[in-house]
Amino acid sequence: MNIKQAQFVISAPTVAKCPHDSKLEFAFIGRSNVGKSSLINMLCNHKGLAKTSATPGKTLLINHFIINKEWYLVDLPGYGYAKRSKVVQAQLDKMIRSYILQRKQLVNLFVLIDVRHEQQKIDREFIDWLGVSAIPFSIIFTKADKLGRAKAQQNAEAWMNGLLDSWEELPPYFITSSEKKTGREEVLDYIERVMTDINEQDRKA
Numbered sequence: 487m488n489i490k491q492a493q494f495v496i497s498a499p500t501v502a503k504c505p506h507d508s509k510l511e512f513a514f515i516g517r518s519n520v521g522k523s524s525l526i527n528m529l530c531n532h533k534g535l536a537k538t539s540a541t542p543g544k545t546l547l548i549n550h551f552i553i554n555k556e557w558y559l560v561d562l563p564g565y566g567y568a569k570r571s572k573v574v575q576a577q578l579d580k581m582i583r584s585y586i587l588q589r590k591q592l593v594n595l596f597v598l599i600d601v602r603h604e605q606q607k608i609d610r611e612f613i614d615w616l617g618v619s620a621i622p623f624s625i626i627f628t629k630a631d632k633l634g635r636a637k638a639q640q641n642a643e644a645w646m647n648g649l650l651d652s653w654e655e656l657p658p659y660f661i662t663s664s665e666k667k668t669g670r671e672e673v674l675d676y677i678e679r680v681m682t683d684i685n686e687q688d689r690k691a
């Protein structure tokens with residue numbers, strides 16, 4: 487997949503305010519500060535596209551970016567940011583879950599995990615909820631530059647194996663660094679494959 491053009495479209499406060507067309511979309515979620523916006527910028531080769539911040543918890547809206555005028559990348563607010571009030575976080579969680587359950591164009595959700603961390607309850611609960619809700623997703627490990635290559639691989643494998651206590655089949659996963667552009671081709675190729683599969687299914691249907 488070659489990204490020739492990436493443009494911000496809209497920040498929506500609810501799923502009803504998201505773009506009204508049928509273009510396919512891929513969304514990014516994870517804890518605040520895990521590196522969602524940085525990853526979108528890295529994939530698009532466009533530093534200022536999605537707003538990144540050293541201060542967690544800044545994105546409160548569903549942000550759509552249109553790629554090659556054909557499909558969307560979507561930057562979602564982070565879940566589980568302790569410094570937000572319970573009421574604000576509960577509203578955000580509701581908005582995120584409505585988007586995930588209702589948005590038909592969403593063909594894959596990327597769940598971002600900091601590769602340095604062991605499996606945490608909040609990520610695990612979220613992923614188990616995706617399973618129960620039958621939402622297609624994959625895992626992106628972020629900030630691999632903070633560890634050596636072998637250690638990042640080892641952590642990612644251990645994290646994935648941790649799912650096997652309740653998951654029969656593991657979702658695809660990618661190890662990335664926005665700083666070093668690690669994993670860019672792999673993620674973009676995966677996006678291309680998912681879109682090709684869907685277009686073929688459409689043609690057969």
Ligand SMILES: Nc1nc2c(ncn2[C@@H]2O[C@H](COP(=O)(O)OP(=O)(O)O)[C@@H](O)[C@H]2O)c(=O)[nH]1
Nearest residue numbers: 519520521522523524538539540629663664665
């Ligand atoms: N070293 C390193 N830092 C990163 C990477 N990705 C993001 N960061 C930093 O982590 C912080 C949060 O990133 P951001 O993309 O805003 O996270 P978001 O809240 O999930 O959107 C920022 O200070 C980024 O510079 C990475 O791949 N490597």
Ligand SMILES: [Mg+2]
Nearest residue numbers: 522523537545
């Ligand atoms: Mg962000």
